[in-house]
Amino acid sequence: MTSVTDTAPARPAFRLTRAFQGLERLVVPVVLIAGWEAFARSGMLPPALLPAPSAVLHALGDWVFGFDETTQTYSGHWLRDALASALRVFGGFALASLLGILAGVAIGWSRLFEKTLEPTLQMLRPIPPVSWIPLAIIWFGIADKPAIFLVFLGAFFPVLMNSIHGVKTVDHNLVRAGAMMGANGRQMLTDIVLPAALPSIFAGLRIAVGSAWMLTVTAEMVAVKSGLGYVLWDSYYFLRYDIVLAAMISIGLLGYLSDLGLKAIMARTLRWQQATTVQGRAG
Amino acid sequence: MAAIELRNIVKVFSDKRRGRDLLTLDNINLDIEANDFVCLLGPSGCGKSTLLNIIAGFEQATSGRTLVDGKQVERPGSDRGVVFQQPTLMPWLTAIDNIAFHLKLKGVAKAERYDRAMESIDLVGLRGFEHHHPSEMSGGMNQRVGIARALLMNPSVILMDEPFAALDAQTKLEMQEELVAIWQKRRSTIVFVTHSVDEALVLGNKIVVMTKRPGRIREAVNFDLPRPRDITSPEFNDAKRHILSLIREESTRLAQAS
Numbered sequence: 001m002t003s004v005t006d007t008a009p010a011r012p013a014f015r016l017t018r019a020f021q022g023l024e025r026l027v028v029p030v031v032l033i034a035g036w037e038a039f040a041r042s043g044m045l046p047p048a049l050l051p052a053p054s055a056v057l058h059a060l061g062d063w064v065f066g067f068d069e070t071t072q073t074y075s076g077h078w079l080r081d082a083l084a085s086a087l088r089v090f091g092g093f094a095l096a097s098l099l100g101i102l103a104g105v106a107i108g109w110s111r112l113f114e115k116t117l118e119p120t121l122q123m124l125r126p127i128p129p130v131s132w133i134p135l136a137i138i139w140f141g142i143a144d145k146p147a148i149f150l151v152f153l154g155a156f157f158p159v160l161m162n163s164i165h166g167v168k169t170v171d172h173n174l175v176r177a178g179a180m181m182g183a184n185g186r187q188m189l190t191d192i193v194l195p196a197a198l199p200s201i202f203a204g205l206r207i208a209v210g211s212a213w214m215l216t217v218t219a220e221m222v223a224v225k226s227g228l229g230y231v232l233w234d235s236y237y238f239l240r241y242d243i244v245l246a247a248m249i250s251i252g253l254l255g256y257l258s259d260l261g262l263k264a265i266m267a268r269t270l271r272w273q274q275a276t277t278v279q280g281r282a283g
Numbered sequence: 284m285a286a287i288e289l290r291n292i293v294k295v296f297s298d299k300r301r302g303r304d305l306l307t308l309d310n311i312n313l314d315i316e317a318n319d320f321v322c323l324l325g326p327s328g329c330g331k332s333t334l335l336n337i338i339a340g341f342e343q344a345t346s347g348r349t350l351v352d353g354k355q356v357e358r359p360g361s362d363r364g365v366v367f368q369q370p371t372l373m374p375w376l377t378a379i380d381n382i383a384f385h386l387k388l389k390g391v392a393k394a395e396r397y398d399r400a401m402e403s404i405d406l407v408g409l410r411g412f413e414h415h416h417p418s419e420m421s422g423g424m425n426q427r428v429g430i431a432r433a434l435l436m437n438p439s440v441i442l443m444d445e446p447f448a449a450l451d452a453q454t455k456l457e458m459q460e461e462l463v464a465i466w467q468k469r470r471s472t473i474v475f476v477t478h479s480v481d482e483a484l485v486l487g488n489k490i491v492v493m494t495k496r497p498g499r500i501r502e503a504v505n506f507d508l509p510r511p512r513d514i515t516s517p518e519f520n521d522a523k524r525h526i527l528s529l530i531r532e533e534s535t536r537l538a539q540a541s
Contacts, residue, residue, distance in 0.1 A: 173371045176341050179359035181385035181436065191388065195375045272375040272416045 051242040060246035063231075071243055074231055082250060085216050085227040088144060089258070092151025093212040097205060100156050104163020104201070109193060121160065129153040130218055137223060147219035147227075154215035155208035162204025166197030199273060202266045209262055213255040228254075285314035286440060286472045287338060292347035294333055307333050309497035311347070315474060315489075317439075320466055322487035323476045324526070330498030331476045332368075335442050338474065339365050352439055361385055364433030366443040370425035372417045372432075379404060379413040382431045403431035406465060423454040434465065443475045447482070459485050463510055480526055484519060485512055492529045495537065501529050
């Protein structure tokens with residue numbers, strides 16, 4: 001009885017929130033950018049050191065579309081730079097995913113691999129990927145390969161750790177059920193352990209794609225002469241902070257898009273999980 | 284030849300952290316005939332689930348022999364269908380894919396898998412839910428999927444480990460009736476673990492009463508009350524009284540021993 005009268009006045013408010021649905025994502029960025037613009041225009045810092053968002057947008061626009069060559073040699077070359085970085089990210093990330101999942105499942109499932117392989121990998125893990133740069137350059141020269149190698153190093157360990165964890169925490173009764181239904185060793189891995197470990201593996205992949213973008217920039221600063229990271233570092237030498245910021249925004253955006261793509265794949269693959277998790281709740 | 288023969292089964296768990304061994308099953312001898320519905324009845328911790336796991340091949344006895352259809356049990360296999368205490372379904376598969384999972388492992392084509400699984404779906408009354416995931420169904424429905432999965436394997440023996448323990452009273456009654464109906468229709472050998480005297484009496488035609496720690500067989504009671512069983516009939520109550528007295532004797536013995 002009371003619940004009917006209680007919910008009735010709530011309806012218009014509900015409709016209001018529906019009208020603004022989707023806009024809620026924009027609130028924080030808009031507030032941040034407006035504050036930044038106001039601060040930059042106040043003149044407390046010289047515009048060369050802190051360009052206003054409008055100036056950054058201008059640089060980004062010219063970099064992408066090449067309308068007034070404010071970004072000089074980069075004008076209109078954004079797509080080429082973004083593609084160069086994206087290919088390195090994709091190459092390193094794909095390699096890291098493949099090897100990380102393979103090694104992780106092997107270590108998680110088999111005591112033999114755990115004893116032989118894991119100590120070495122765990123010792124390599126804390127070494128910062130950046131510290132591999134000298135060796136990477138000696139081994140692979142100055143081109144895409146050292147960059148891909150660094151991306152691989154950054155992305156491999158999150159995938160590895162989460163795959164090991166995913167396999168180790170598979171419900172042993174599912175393994176028993178599989179054995180009861182006559183699964184052989186290979187089927188146990190492909191049909192039971194791997195799907196059961198997928199939620200964990202995906203968590204690792206999402207961390208890894210972020211690390212991959214972080215490292216492609218580091219790699220491009222030293223090892224190659226193309227890509228968003230190279231443009232960022234090169235512009236810093238010319239004190240073009242507007243381009244530096246435009247490059248940072250580009251990397252952030254592409255990283256965000258990669259994560260969205262991965263999330264979409266994850267949502268499709270793990271649809272079975274949604275009814276029981278917080279993620280699947282309404283709204 | 285009995286369908287299941289247990290010969291001098293002893294199971295010792297070594298508790299490494301406390302540095303001592305725990306005798307869980309002490310010299311179990313039991314013959315289960317084909318088409319028997321046997322209930323293993325005993326209190327928690329009497330080793331009845333361990334005994335079932337040994338027949339299933341999930342665990343190895345410390346000593347003794349386990350034969351199913353005359354063959355030594357060494358590992359789990361699809362000749363012994365297991366229904367677990369929790370449904371234990373693959374959460375990423377729909378009901379029908381869970382039920383037909385063993386066919387997929389054998390490489391049977393999808394159309395034929397679904398064709399054959401639909402029969403089991405009907406048998407456990409889940410038509411209309413075949414494409415639901417376990418997370419979208421109730422505990423009782425998931426347990427039905429688990430039963431259908433075991434049935435479709437067409438095993439010579441079905442092993443059930445307190446499969447209805449987590450269900451509400453009403454669902455439990457329905458499931459018990461259905462299970463008896465399925466057993467009467469298909470005539471397979473069932474070993475059913477339970478700690479409930481009533482459940483054992485409703486279901487079994489042989490009730491094996493076990494003692495607590497170490498697990499021994501106190502008595503194997505044959506119980507051929509016609510079905511459907513009237514749980515208020517004098518015959519039912521006589522049997523119940525007998526079994527309760529066995530259990531009570533046991534707890535008095537334990538109390539005196541301690």
